[in-house]
Amino acid sequence: MRRLEAYNVLSDVEFRDRHAHLVLKEKEMDPKSQAFVSALVYTVLQHSLFLDYQFQDLVDAKLPKEVALVIKMACAQYFKMDDVPDYALVNEYVELTKTIGKKRYSGVVNAVLKKVIKRGLRPIEETGLKRASIEYSMPLWILNLLSKQYDEKFAIDYAIYCQEIKPSYVRINTLKDYPLDMSYFDEYNNALIAKSELFRSDYLENGVVLIQDINSQKVVPFMNLEDNLEVLDCCCGPGTKTSHIAALMNNTGQIDGVELHQSRADKTSELMERVGATNATIITSDVLEYQTDKKYDRILLDAPCSGLGVLSHKHDLRYHIKPEDLDALVLLQADMLDHVATLLEVDGILVYATCTLNRKENEKQVEAFLARNSNYELLESELCNPMETLGDGFYIAQCRRTC
Numbered sequence: 001m002r003r004l005e006a007y008n009v010l011s012d013v014e015f016r017d018r019h020a021h022l023v024l025k026e027k028e029m030d031p032k033s034q035a036f037v038s039a040l041v042y043t044v045l046q047h048s049l050f051l052d053y054q055f056q057d058l059v060d061a062k063l064p065k066e067v068a069l070v071i072k073m074a075c076a077q078y079f080k081m082d083d084v085p086d087y088a089l090v091n092e093y094v095e096l097t098k099t100i101g102k103k104r105y106s107g108v109v110n111a112v113l114k115k116v117i118k119r120g121l122r123p124i125e126e127t128g129l130k131r132a133s134i135e136y137s138m139p140l141w142i143l144n145l146l147s148k149q150y151d152e153k154f155a156i157d158y159a160i161y162c163q164e165i166k167p168s169y170v171r172i173n174t175l176k177d178y179p180l181d182m183s184y185f186d187e188y189n190n191a192l193i194a195k196s197e198l199f200r201s202d203y204l205e206n207g208v209v210l211i212q213d214i215n216s217q218k219v220v221p222f223m224n225l226e227d228n229l230e231v232l233d234c235c236c237g238p239g240t241k242t243s244h245i246a247a248l249m250n251n252t253g254q255i256d257g258v259e260l261h262q263s264r265a266d267k268t269s270e271l272m273e274r275v276g277a278t279n280a281t282i283i284t285s286d287v288l289e290y291q292t293d294k295k296y297d298r299i300l301l302d303a304p305c306s307g308l309g310v311l312s313h314k315h316d317l318r319y320h321i322k323p324e325d326l327d328a329l330v331l332l333q334a335d336m337l338d339h340v341a342t343l344l345e346v347d348g349i350l351v352y353a354t355c356t357l358n359r360k361e362n363e364k365q366v367e368a369f370l371a372r373n374s375n376y377e378l379l380e381s382e383l384c385n386p387m388e389t390l391g392d393g394f395y396i397a398q399c400r401r402t403c
Helices: 002-016 020-026 031-046 048-058 065-080 086-099 103-119 128-135 140-149 152-161 196-200 240-248 262-275 323-341 363-372
Strands: 169-172 185-188 191-194 209-211 230-234 254-259 280-284 296-302 344-354 376-384 394-401
Touching: 002 020, 002 031, 002 065, 002 086, 020 031, 031 048, 031 065, 048 065, 048 103, 048 128, 065 086, 065 103, 086 103, 128 140, 128 152, 140 152, 191 196, 191 209, 230 240, 230 323, 240 254, 240 262, 240 280, 240 296, 254 262, 262 280, 296 323, 323 344, 323 363, 344 363, 363 376, 363 394
Parallel strands: 230 254, 230 296, 254 280, 296 344
Antiparallel strands: 169 191, 169 209, 185 191, 344 394, 376 394
């Protein structure tokens, strides 16, 4: 039963704080079922707050969360997916309620869904950020944060942007001499976009091209790389930027990639092999515990962050991250910056990058780092505005060690 599979994925995401793409990878389904389940799961996640709003006034606050999830899934199909006859929709989700062991609530589900269908879209009576939070399923605290740090228009525009379909940007791997059919790509703002034909080719499998956001591709060039440098790549998994470093150094020099999680370290090593990068050594370690007598010419700290810049394609992240998480991340980033700053050669370059729009993790973080480390100076920085670039929100700072 495909809806049961979708329910199981969503319950892992909503009740066990797992990531949807990882749970979906674990499922063994035929292609047709995989397509339906993935579509239903991501539709629910993309429109979660909007869907809740469509039935919350019709149910008791004590309704079990599992039953509320079933109703939300039905609303996702009814409001956001292909047409299903009303009677069939209600029947399918009443049966799902029974299947998950909540038979006593099957009558509630039946009654609520019939009321939802009869009413149609529930008018949103809120205004401003509160309305945008419901309409575009963006947690209100995120909108309040962005409104305070930028302005209300930026916050609402970003919420709208996160509900739109984005291009799949690609980067050509220059380490492989492989004939490319450029008809597989479109071009936007000096970046390549994958056409559907690319995913039916062997280019990705053979490491000829990599999927990488247009703004993520800007990070490594900030390192001002040359051949034969010693490079430290911190938090390197899953390796997309590591492979970019290898390419820009033409497989010369040495890259030490440090990654905390073994699974991500393994993926990075696998990617290095696929793209033909032979100058990278991947080390499983906490960055804060990484010690070496070596001094590096370049260091990249692609720091752990709140991820508020990538919510357009990581819809579950907007519900996982909490306001109280931000302060802990800021402290972790500061500790990492101070630690890796001791590993850089004089006149070397340290690049700090995040995929968030939170200024405390970005500009404010770098300002505080420079205040603590008088032997560093800021050469250049860039905040990549998602709406202007049609990419993810990124912040990149290039710092030089002066003495």
